[in-house]
Amino acid sequence: MSKLEQTWLNDCYKSLLDSPLSHWLQTLPALMDSWQRNGKHGEFDKWCRLLNKLPSTTPSNVHLATSVTVGSVDDINDYTAKQIEGLLKQFMPWRKGPYHIHDIHIDTEWRSDWKWDRVVPHITSLKDRSVLDVGCGSGYHMWRMLGEGASKVIGIDPTQLFLIQFQAVKHFMQHDSVKRDNIHFLPMGIEDMQPLKAFDTVFSMGVLYHRKDPMAFLTQLKDQLRKGGELILETLVVDGDENTVLMAGERYAQMRNVWFLPSTAALTVWLSRLGFENIKVVDVNHTTLDEQRSTEWMDTQSLKDFLMPEDITRTIEGYPAPQRAVIVANKK
Numbered sequence: 001m002s003k004l005e006q007t008w009l010n011d012c013y014k015s016l017l018d019s020p021l022s023h024w025l026q027t028l029p030a031l032m033d034s035w036q037r038n039g040k041h042g043e044f045d046k047w048c049r050l051l052n053k054l055p056s057t058t059p060s061n062v063h064l065a066t067s068v069t070v071g072s073v074d075d076i077n078d079y080t081a082k083q084i085e086g087l088l089k090q091f092m093p094w095r096k097g098p099y100h101i102h103d104i105h106i107d108t109e110w111r112s113d114w115k116w117d118r119v120v121p122h123i124t125s126l127k128d129r130s131v132l133d134v135g136c137g138s139g140y141h142m143w144r145m146l147g148e149g150a151s152k153v154i155g156i157d158p159t160q161l162f163l164i165q166f167q168a169v170k171h172f173m174q175h176d177s178v179k180r181d182n183i184h185f186l187p188m189g190i191e192d193m194q195p196l197k198a199f200d201t202v203f204s205m206g207v208l209y210h211r212k213d214p215m216a217f218l219t220q221l222k223d224q225l226r227k228g229g230e231l232i233l234e235t236l237v238v239d240g241d242e243n244t245v246l247m248a249g250e251r252y253a254q255m256r257n258v259w260f261l262p263s264t265a266a267l268t269v270w271l272s273r274l275g276f277e278n279i280k281v282v283d284v285n286h287t288t289l290d291e292q293r294s295t296e297w298m299d300t301q302s303l304k305d306f307l308m309p310e311d312i313t314r315t316i317e318g319y320p321a322p323q324r325a326v327i328v329a330n331k332k
Helices: 003-016 022-026 028-039 044-052 078-091 112-122 140-147 160-171 214-222 264-273
Strands: 099-101 104-106 130-134 152-156 183-186 199-205 225-236 245-247 260-262 276-286 311-315 323-331
Touching: 003 022, 003 028, 003 044, 003 183, 022 028, 044 078, 044 160, 078 104, 078 160, 112 140, 112 225, 112 276, 112 323, 130 140, 140 152, 140 183, 140 199, 160 183, 199 214, 214 225, 214 264, 225 264, 260 264, 264 276, 264 323
Parallel strands: 130 152, 130 199, 152 183, 199 225
Antiparallel strands: 099 104, 225 323, 245 260, 276 323
């Protein structure tokens, strides 16, 4: 176990003490010990060595309420700027963002800020709330949650490159305005979590359609919420009534691990049956080629390559092109 990894985990464990989430410490340390012994990606140690090479900086400002922006180019010299950019590019592909680190623009595949702008007007204020972000990616939305005043933000995602990207951004968050002790990333899936029944808010954005058993997944989300807690669910949907669910074939938009795409009406029925109330569909939006695209920081195929060239309303497999909905609900 590297000193870096142990520091990340110890910081998270300390933040759980004397909180409504303290009972997580009954199982979490053993789970993370097992991951460190048996579950690490083959490149993980190399990524950690690269993280250790990131220079320390003193940002003049940090903005999280309207973006994820750290400092400016005036805080560092040209050599340091090139060093930071070169190291951050070692952690490609960057999919969720964008980030601005001392005016280095990490232009990610997804304009996650657009999604956030569609979501945040419809949710209960995050001020002083404990938040779980399931499938958090590189943690872009976690920083925005912290910017909204959340008292604690925990992100979980089994993809270890995302953990590295999150820690790279956190490395530069050295500013008095940033409550670094209140935000943590754990390399795990929700299926590894005990039912905590303690979070005020649970986000799941872009995960449901990757699950073979969507009902089990939605139940796992509910099991992390306290009574009355709020679920924010964002997922792919199709048009139709409460009986409409598309089960994709071998691929959907070139993705192999896509299973069920319900209509918003069907998804509302699912949530109601599983014990949610106050269910509202607050946004439905077709993903555009400006919102998901290849960039210098994610230079492989993206959405335009997965749609029919002659008809971008269909995937190359012939399914309806990606349409995403945001549903907000409370646990009974």
